[in-house]
Amino acid sequence: MCEKELLVSYLYDDLRDTDRARFDTHLHDCAECRAELNALRGVRADLISWSPPQPDFGFRMVREPSISNNAREPEISNVVEMTPRSGRPASWRAWWTPAAGLAAAATLVLAAAAGLARIEVHSGADGFTVRTGWSAFAPQSARSFGETGAPAALPGAGGNVAAAPQTAAAPAPDGVAPVGSALGVDPSVIAALDRRLGALEAATREAAPFRNASVSNARPSDAEIIRRVRDMLAQSETKQQGELALRIAQVIRDVDAQRVADLTRIQQGLRGIEASVSTVDAGHRELTNYILTSARQK
């Protein structure tokens, strides 16, 4: 081992006893090595002052339960970053599972497109009907008008078809002109569309009589409502307790991590003090030696 390697090992106190003793002897005789050792100890003490900032991390691995097939098997595709507590570097976005984002974006685009194109989809006895564009405006207007002018004219399929033209042609209450007329649409077209609408509604009612019945008969009693509210409250309390426990665990972990970091800093500080002391000590020793040598010479 060359002297510089020995010097570094001695500097970091990582030497066998025999090597240490040998280097001690060398240091005693070599002022240059002694000075270099002290200088490097000083550099080490200065290095302690450089500490990194303490960011608030707050990112954790979380699993998306809806995608995972096996609860015990972590799949990285299902693991995403949890909400950071502060800041948001650009790359954090990359942790977000792209599939969910794409699905949300696609839904938004479809919804916007449907809104612009005024797409309507109906199903009835004559199959599915899709209407797009501004043509959808007329039946909508006609329906509004029909309901306003003659709400009692739609009890069933049979009467509805007959009543619709009359409803469409009748003047609106309060002297308001019919929307279809105001827009210059032929009343016969409106009547035909209203007939079609009535037929569709009747078909819908016939197709789901039991569902409507169940809805109307399923009004819960007050006791049932109170019981449900209590259940919801209990669930909410349980959830809050769980979240509280999670937060407490997080705080404990943070405190523990901080304690470890503090201990490391304290150790580094002690090392610096030790280096300073040994530097001063070496200076004193040199001074003492010098005085002794001078005294001896005198």
Added chain:
Amino acid sequence: MASSDEELVAKSQGGDLDSFNQLVVRWERPIYALAYRTIGREEDARDVCQETFLRAFRALKGFKGQAKFSSWLYRITLNLCRDWIRRERRQPIAQAPEGVDLIELASEQTPSESIEDLVARKEISQAVARAMAGLPDDQRTAIILKEYHGLTFQEIADMLDCPLSTVKTRLYQGLSVLRRQLDREGVGRNHV
């Protein structure tokens, strides 16, 4: 009593995400510190820190425990830092403000430390950051691992795939350069 890294790694390998998160909490600060001191940018160091844990999680099945978990993390971090430096095609940046903000400093002041001492400490810190940024990568890495993470010479040699003597040489050369640089700036202790 806190679980050891080995226990948490074993549980994580068995699918326990909470155990892996405990490892994240335990090691995020040292990993961030390593990344920050290596590349010198706060935001990028945080990205490297997150990427380190993400890669570690992906590769967890393949981790057989030949090395310590922390050494494994350090190695991943250093690889990512190396990629960052190569990608950015530049030296690490000493991200230290030019001036000294006394108001900001006052909040960091310890009860036993005068403001003059604090300013001096800040100046030394900035000078060290600049001097470290100017070091060659291998010397800087050796110093960081030894000084700030307390690794043994052998652990550093294993991590950097180089002989023990090379680690010591890099340390000696790096410390000597720092000594000259700090002397030139006239800060810190008298290194002469």
